[in-house]
Amino acid sequence: MNDVEPSSTGLPSDLPAHAARLLHAVRQEQPLIQCLTNSVVTNYTANVLLAVGASPAMTDIGGEAGPFARIASGLLVNLGTPTPEQRLAMREAVAARRSVGGRWVLDPVAVGALPVRTALAADLLDVGPTVIRGNASEIRALAGQAGGGRGVDSTDSAADAVPAAIDLAARTGGAVAVSGAVDEVVGAPARVGGDTGGAVERYRNHHDAALLTKVTGGGCALGAVIAAFLAVGPDDSPAICAALATGYYTLAARQATEVSTGPGSFAVALLDRLAAISPDEFAADTGLSVVPATATDDDANASAATAATAVDTAATAVAASAATVETAVDTAATTESAAVRTGATR
Amino acid sequence: MNDVEPSSTGLPSDLPAHAARLLHAVRQEQPLIQCLTNSVVTNYTANVLLAVGASPAMTDIGGEAGPFARIASGLLVNLGTPTPEQRLAMREAVAARRSVGGRWVLDPVAVGALPVRTALAADLLDVGPTVIRGNASEIRALAGQAGGGRGVDSTDSAADAVPAAIDLAARTGGAVAVSGAVDEVVGAPARVGGDTGGAVERYRNHHDAALLTKVTGGGCALGAVIAAFLAVGPDDSPAICAALATGYYTLAARQATEVSTGPGSFAVALLDRLAAISPDEFAADTGLSVVPATATDDDANASAATAATAVDTAATAVAASAATVETAVDTAATTESAAVRTGATR
């Protein structure tokens, strides 16, 4: 599937050519991607980056994470298992990265349901991640839309989180990628006068890659691939880099599904396919469509004005006191705690 | 092999039906299993849980481990690489879990031979794990039966550790699963008057899964599967949940052995088979037999009275001083240090 529709918002009209160009550039430039990621998925994430053609470096200790973030080609910060040492290193890396104007990716694993990472995520959000990648529950929680007693909901589709994603993109000026059965990627609304109510760059990915949810790190590794595409497309928007990374990764996953007999052989085949797909093969099947601005965006724009406040509120509510924390967690449990359930490992 | 014998102690007489029901429930309910486990096996353990049909969450930092343990469906604490941060999180998680009456699994990796974890294990044992899973050396060491200058012995069969296992079960009121060429699972002795000298619920697993010893985390991941079975069988005894988890896991391992060409492909095939085995297929080949009370139990009952004291002694002896520590470790080395050798990674 490759429904490249004419864009009404000045978006790229030739996604296949973009796709081939960026994948080729990853293979040629072998961008050095620094990952501060959770302990469950470090190995798989590094192997995914190697398979893609990039060079991983898991430099995540204090005193090294900052200097390294200045020179790396890309940076991923994933909150899956944020030990005190890693939290220190993450703050150091993000500050150093910002000081040199470098792009970086935030994966807010299980934010909203667990207190330590929720407070950390609010701080990191203030630094302005170039791309935020998460599932629908995490994106909504990060945008402060998980309140009202409902907690996070595992049955959210990615589309349900698009308004929250646009809120976040408006705040950071970057892009937000929401993973789901169909993936959604949005950029920051264009500024109209002093406002952010303009058109939104938006993509949808249609590759069927359901087995990714059966491999730990299946989602986390995508964050690293997005960082690699950002590194080699400095003149491309964060949204199109994130969309193309998603299309490529899920194309490999779909192909891997066809040759595997379960989640173990799928994870192995995914690495093989990531290394094997040529730029031309990717261009012929990006999986992406460009989504024109719709009524959904109007909803989003309406709520964008409250985004900054909402995020701060989310962090405050969770971090305020132990009692509040437990309430927040219990609330999440009541609604099946999907962000928690899947977030901590995928 | 599926020798379901009539039980003389009120044990379930229809293991196949139990087997099918619990495996079906894991797949349906997708229990959320929190794992505080060693850094070597986090990835494989998470992938095993996903393959089984459960949802892993490796939430193991202070400030999050406790709140999470209140809402998780299951909890595994594995002592393989207990950093200070993890030790803090383990104490927090276990206390929180107990406060809500939740079940949990303890895997006392290399206890007895290494000082930090031995002291920690003694404390955790006091909180009453629902199931303890280990190899024969670890179970004997945890029960305080490794003293007398012999240290731990790598040639222990699981059967040799059954008296120690019954001692521990009597103390915790839960079950103990001993891994070996033939696996042994025992429950707590029934109380007769104020004593614990009653009949013991006991199972034996006969599936040949020797290649599990060639994959790091092969044993550790079983602890997580036991936690998943405990989660979906709240009205089933800890012993039968642990036995069925063992039977299912080793059935998948036996099938994986048949299609693999070495330890690498075996580890991959194990994940595929764990996901593929149907409840009916498991029911037709549980691998389990019910073991009637025998003379072995008499030995165990005789020694049960000294169990609590022995465990405290083990921790004290190892933790008392550096000099003692080195003596204990040297002793283990003299007798080939099997718990150390295999325990730290499997």
Place this chain on the structure above:
Amino acid sequence: MNDVEPSSTGLPSDLPAHAARLLHAVRQEQPLIQCLTNSVVTNYTANVLLAVGASPAMTDIGGEAGPFARIASGLLVNLGTPTPEQRLAMREAVAARRSVGGRWVLDPVAVGALPVRTALAADLLDVGPTVIRGNASEIRALAGQAGGGRGVDSTDSAADAVPAAIDLAARTGGAVAVSGAVDEVVGAPARVGGDTGGAVERYRNHHDAALLTKVTGGGCALGAVIAAFLAVGPDDSPAICAALATGYYTLAARQATEVSTGPGSFAVALLDRLAAISPDEFAADTGLSVVPATATDDDANASAATAATAVDTAATAVAASAATVETAVDTAATTESAAVRTGATR
């Protein structure tokens, strides 16, 4: 390829027999190898050791690493992700290991480009690792040859680092293994009078194992295999143990390449092949040649006198101040930072 040339320096003339004997011994003795290694590769390293026939133990916390290092059969210290806790444990382990005269392996991942590990590496070097294993950039940086504004260079071949390797071997009295398209292994120069200007034991490995660079931990795991070969060949020189471990590991890698369809299936096949190769099969294809002393050695001897000073200088230069650190790192970036790029994960 198996070009065993007559040695002019008293080196073993029958490499095939040595090869068969040491591999057989690993399988028989199952040496217990303690690994303090980076968080990215713990799992793969443990599985490589199990496949080889050794027993892994990732005992890397303070209070346990030291006592364990006294009793383990071998010890690997890998600086890939040196958290404060691991740095403490590494110092503890190496001191304990030295106190009992035990052999150990140092893998100085990304040394020279990152400040914390560079300072640590200088300290550990003083303790005298039996074997140092790294890529050309790391070996040159550790020997203090990366200064002068050039930083490390990704295009170094292993041969380019032989003078630096000989410098280091002269300082430690052990061996240095340099990984590359063709691997180089050197021993310490023989002492002539009070000087170290004598002949150098030297091997070259010719197996083509390029896919190892596409699997994270592909190089790191070789350090563990070297530790296993050192453990079972106490009367063999460090250099021949390191060379044979390299020949065996890369033979398995070459065979794995032939049966795999990408980096994912290669990593799996490597484990299968490591377990399958028989001592006789290895003897028939060690991949090794003995390198006679050449002019290269003269260069090395000339620079050996300055080695100790150079290493201290490297550590000082990087650790001196934040400003210096950033300069050093920026310099590395300018020259493509290959040690950083590949070192942190391989």
